[in-house]
Amino acid sequence: MRALHETARKTLDPVRYDYVAGGAGEERVLADNERAFDRYALLPRVLRGSGTRDTSAALPGAPRTAPVLVAPTAFHRLVHRDGERATARAAAAEGAVLVTGTAATTAVRDVVAAAREAAPDPAVWFQLYPHPRREVTAALVRRAEDAGCTALVVTVDSPVFGRHTRDLRNGFTDLPPGYAAENMRGLPGTGPDALTDIPMSPAARWPDLTETLRGTSLPVLLKGVLHPDDARLAVEHGAAGVIVSNHGGRQCDAVPAALDCLPAVAGAVAGRVPVLLDGGVRRGSDVAVALALGAAAAGVGRPVVWGLAAEGETGVRRVLAALREEYDHTLALCGGRRNADLTADMVVRKGGTW
Ligand SMILES: Cc1cc2nc3c(=O)[nH]c(=O)nc-3n(C[C@H](O)[C@H](O)[C@H](O)COP(=O)(O)O)c2cc1C
Numbered sequence: 001m002r003a004l005h006e007t008a009r010k011t012l013d014p015v016r017y018d019y020v021a022g023g024a025g026e027e028r029v030l031a032d033n034e035r036a037f038d039r040y041a042l043l044p045r046v047l048r049g050s051g052t053r054d055t056s057a058a059l060p061g062a063p064r065t066a067p068v069l070v071a072p073t074a075f076h077r078l079v080h081r082d083g084e085r086a087t088a089r090a091a092a093a094e095g096a097v098l099v100t101g102t103a104a105t106t107a108v109r110d111v112v113a114a115a116r117e118a119a120p121d122p123a124v125w126f127q128l129y130p131h132p133r134r135e136v137t138a139a140l141v142r143r144a145e146d147a148g149c150t151a152l153v154v155t156v157d158s159p160v161f162g163r164h165t166r167d168l169r170n171g172f173t174d175l176p177p178g179y180a181a182e183n184m185r186g187l188p189g190t191g192p193d194a195l196t197d198i199p200m201s202p203a204a205r206w207p208d209l210t211e212t213l214r215g216t217s218l219p220v221l222l223k224g225v226l227h228p229d230d231a232r233l234a235v236e237h238g239a240a241g242v243i244v245s246n247h248g249g250r251q252c253d254a255v256p257a258a259l260d261c262l263p264a265v266a267g268a269v270a271g272r273v274p275v276l277l278d279g280g281v282r283r284g285s286d287v288a289v290a291l292a293l294g295a296a297a298a299g300v301g302r303p304v305v306w307g308l309a310a311e312g313e314t315g316v317r318r319v320l321a322a323l324r325e326e327y328d329h330t331l332a333l334c335g336g337r338r339n340a341d342l343t344a345d346m347v348v349r350k351g352g353t354w
């Protein structure tokens with residue numbers, strides 16, 4: 001995986017590399033997301049006879065899936081000509097949920113079609129940036145439903161755009177000519193060619209979520225929840241899942257590492273809906289730590305984009321396969337047969353006693 005990142009760094013236009021790699025502010029949160037995993041160690045159990053293992057997870061709209069999912073990342077065509085189609089085929093072939101987004105450079109129906117080329121019944125979720133105009137939001141949801149998406153992911157950590165320091169320095173503030181946010185094409189009052197066609201919704205409140213939930217039969221997960229009270233509110237409003245995420249350090253540069261928010265959110269949700277996590281997941285053992293701390297699955301953002309940039313569909317497959325194999329191996333070494341065998345007592349803070 002390091003090699004794929006290195007290849008991507010060498011081959012990508014530096015401004016595009018920075019768009020993917022970068023974070024907000026001084027990139028403190030970006031760095032902390034990965035470091036947070038290094039502060040934990042796994043405490044294996046022995047003599048538990050884990051001869052065969054089943055690492056599948058049950059998620060909304062994905063009853064049997066890998067515990068690693070592809071987090072939504074914008075504009076895949078910026079890094080590889082095959083764009084989101086390649087990512088979709090790879091995720092489907094590896095049995096992982098793909099979260100495709102509002103800001104994709106391939107229309108959601110074409111993303112789902114590509115996933116279906118690789119597997120008979122792939123799980124593709126649609127990440128929604130709620131639009132300030134409710135009829136545009138409704139039209140986006142409709143497109144996702146018609147395409148065959150099996151869940152919606154509403155991103156709630158972005159009432160305003162993040163200030164991506166590298167992009168501001170590089171003057172990379174819009175889509176280059178020839179690229180389009182295809183999901184916005186033809187929606188009332190929007191075009192697909194500019195970043196302003198994907199406006200954030202600074203006025204959004206909990207009743208707007210209720211309206212989104214009423215307008216769809218799909219399960220809805222909330223992405224970008226860090227406060228345990230918000231996790232409780234999400235469940236009370238009918239969310240089907242909560243994704244603990246700080247947007248890969250691209251929004252507020254003063255929040256905790258995503259992993260450090262997970263235990264309190266999992267405690268607040270108390271098993272009522274699945275809790276997912278993304279941010280800084282780089283190895284199979286990171287997945288194991290996240291699951292032991294209460295996550296049902298872990299998302300990966302940048303590693304997938306590096307795989308795509310370096311080797312297209314093959315590169316994304318290599319990233320997902322490596323994570324799955326490492327996770328399975330770690331589970332075996334910890335004496336587990338199923339994901340649920342990784343319990344909170346099997347994860348400890350490094351450097352302490354227990
Ligand atoms: C280049 C890039 C684009 C992203 N675009 C979106 C997006 O459109 N919607 C969204 O909800 N999250 C977006 N994210 C955040 C990811 O979904 C995810 O939270 C984050 O990348 C996870 O951290 P990781 O990159 O350390 O794995 C983006 C992240 C990156 C790096």
Ligand SMILES: O=C(O)C(=O)c1ccccc1
Pocket residue numbers: 074103195198247250
């Ligand atoms: O770059 C991002 O992190 C992101 O979330 C985004 C939001 C809107 C348009 C493009 C990307």
